[in-house]
Amino acid sequence: MQPLRIALAQLAPRLGVLEENLARHRELLAQARAAGAGLVVFPELGLTGYQLQDLAAEVAMRKDDPRLLGLASDTKGLSAVVSFVEEADDHRLFIAAALLEDGDVRFVHRKLFLPTYGLFDERRFFAAGDRLRTVDSRLGVKLGIAICEDFWHLGVPETLALDGAQLLINVSSSPGRDLAAIHEVGLGTAASWRTLMRTYAQLTTSFVIFCNRVGMDETISFWGGSEVIAPSGDAVFTAPLFDEGLYTVDIELGDVRRERIGLPLLRDERPELHLRELRRILAHRTGLEIDEASEPDEGGGTPPPAKRATGGREKRP
Amino acid sequence: MSAASGDGQGEPNQDADRLFELPPELAIDTEIARRVLVDFIRNQLRQAGFSRGLLGLSGGIDSALVAFLTAQAIGPKNLLCVLMPYRTSSPESVEHARLVVERLGCESDLVDISAMVDGYFGRDGNPGAGGEAVREAAPLRRGNLMARERMCVLYDRSVAWGGLVVGTGNKTESLIGYTTLFGDSACAFNPIGDLYKSQVRQVAAAIGVPEPIIRKAPSADLWPGQTDEVEAGFTYPELDRLLFWMIDKRRTDDELSAMGFPGPTVERVKRLVATSEFKRQVPPVAKLGPRTTGVDYLYPRRRPGSART
Incomplete structure (x- = not known):
């Protein structure tokens, strides 16, 4: 089987500047295509920036927005996950991640869990999604797409895997905090995420693809550290903390089968x-x-x- | 001004633990802290449409660290350090400030604030603009006025320099309210406001702030012989540890007591934190209209169109 080349677009969006972020996405898509990528993953709210507050309504797009369709038109022969503020017909605003494939908006996942505690205030500005579904992709496998906090709830990766996903994709805007020398990577948030992703990959015997943004919105800094974890729970690739970049990594989709034959955890789920x-x-x-x-x-x-x-x-x- | 090392880099101190006492729970990854703070400074300035910054350089460790970080973020030639001694300030303060300026190769300026302060309180038996009643004002009032005169100088110089005022207050002093409202706490943004004093020392040692500055007893230098720790009645490592467990780690009084913190100290620090809440927040506005700033009109400070053009 041909390896799948994944491009992780660990970018730093400009807060509230939709046009500039769209242009940056198109630029990185072209770069990823030139580098031979089959799947390009952008971070949570990569098209808008994270700390939007009342700007959320001003940068919202419907899923048939010409600007989103324009971005989708760049995905002929390519799969891309992009994230934006989605305005529904009834004008609720969602944090959304769309799968763009072969020129179309194929699927939209709306963030299910909106953290509203500590430094987070998402529930004030956004509505929570109600559906957790996998999606068939042109890559020949089902994808499970989730957004940041969705992965702090065990049922999400589990349900996606039971529903047939072989690649679990999490797009994030995770603010770095809990700076302490005791953590493996000097940053509590990064250490926690690494534990989660390895655990999910192993327990669901799936690939876990994590794309986290960098840069700063107001006072918070986003730590990057995007990763691809194999179904064995081993990291295939770890991007540097805080550095902006387009990182490519090759995976063997056949590893999912090998792992699931050898370690039939999903078969034995009840x-x-x-x-x-x-x-x-x-x-x-x-x-x-x-x-x-x-x-x-x-x-x-x-x-x-x-x-x-x-x-x-x-x-x- | 010397060109000793114009890139904002100092020599990291390898034996930091010999310079100061660091409670283990407060140890941080100094390289990540440095990286985040340098990015923060650069972003805050760029998003506001500025490429230059300035700060009041006292000769103490807090402003020295911020000067080093700012020089790294925007280059030393874009940083103006303003030295603002009063006639009773310790000569060592200006010497140490000059040490930082030389090490960084940044721009500097000296403004003696004595005439400004004496102009209000009076001097040598002659009353100033404040009249007879303030001639014998308590050191606290005099200290507050000094801090506010320095703020005035910085904000005035910021226009000519074309830069933003970078804050230099640490988390410890902010939490216990050991700051002058609209004085030393006034700034456009503050890189070190979430670092306890012990952590400021740690980053300062790692980034190469000159050793005498790290080693000396912290002082507001508002009157001769003043030191923070004598004034407060506890040492920074003690205070930082207590604040860390009390605030960051949400320990209850009973738990703090079981950890060995004396009850009266806990009580006193809790009171300092509570009574200084007002210093850490923007002044409240009475809610009347449909949308009120800070209540239900909530925009990022830096949004499209907010930068100076």
Whole structure:
């Protein structure tokens, strides 16, 4: 199998300057194409910058915006993941990542988890997405696309892998913080992300592709350090911290098969068990009565859980 | 002015731990800190449409470090260091400031603020513009006026120099309110406002700030013999550790006590932090209209069109 060349566009967008960022994306797409890349990944809100606040509405684009379609038209024979503020028909604003392929906007993922704590204030300015879907790509594999905080929730990479994704792509604007000498790379944020990505790649036996921006918005600096992690959990490539650049890395898609044959974790996943227990947990959290501590077919005296679950709609006191 | 080393680089000090006491939990990766801060300075200036900066160089470690960082960010020829002694300032302060200017090869200017300060408080028994009532003003009032006169000089020079005033206050002094509002805390942006004093020392040693400046006892030098640590009643390593665990790591009073911090010290520092909250925030505006700055009109400081053209 021909190796897939991935280009990680670790760029520093200009805050709120959409036209300039669009031009920069087109320039880097051309460079990536010239370098033989098949997949080009840009960071979260690479088209707009991150710390937008009330500027969000001013840089928002619908997914049929001519400017986005113009960018898509540069992707003949290429796959690219770009990120922008999406305005929906009902005028909600989303942090979105689009898969552009062969000249089209093929798919849009809306950020599911909007951090609104610490230095983050996303929920004030954006709506959260409701769908987590994989997408078939021209690369011959399914892609799972997620945005930054989405990957701080275990269920996201897991669901994407169960849905058939072999490449998990996370685009980020991760602010560097927690500067301390005790961390492996001198920056707490970078150390945490590295742990997560290696773990997800190994547990989902998929490639994890992480593209994080650099540069500064206002007072926060973004640390870059984009990576590609193999299904074995080993890093194939790590970009430098803070340096802007277009970094290319070759991967063997056949590594996914090899890893999954040798380590059939996905085969052994038990989503039905998850679903059953999640239903119970959800019922408990939302105040619906279910109390099953034992295995479903044990202790013949109690009614089967399915029946209890459907019948048990009474509110807890 | 010497051309000793015009690239803003000093010789990193290899035995930093011999120069000062560094609580281990406050140790940072100085190269990452340096990189982020240099980028920060460059970005803040560029985004505002400026290529030059200036700062008040006191001879102490904070402004020395900011001078080194700024020189690295924009080149020493784009940095103006203004030395602003008062007649009672320690001569050592000006000597140390000159050491920094020589090492960096940056521009410098000396403005003696004595006439400005004495013009208000009076001198040698003669009343100044402030009248009889202020002649015997407490050192605190005199110190505050000095800090504010320095601010006036810097903002005036900033016009002629065509640059922005770079702040030099550290996290420790900001948290306990050991600053003069609209005085030394006034600036366009502050690179070291999230570094505790112990961390300032660490970065200063790594970047090559001259050793005598790192070694000497920190002082606001507002009156002869004044030192921060005597005035505050605790040492910087003690205070930095306490603030770090209290604020950054959210430890409760009981937990702090179990870690060995004396109850009265914790109480006192908590009070200093709470009573100085106003110094760290922009003055509040009463909400009346549909959109109010700082409340529900929230734009990045640097947005398209915000730069000086």
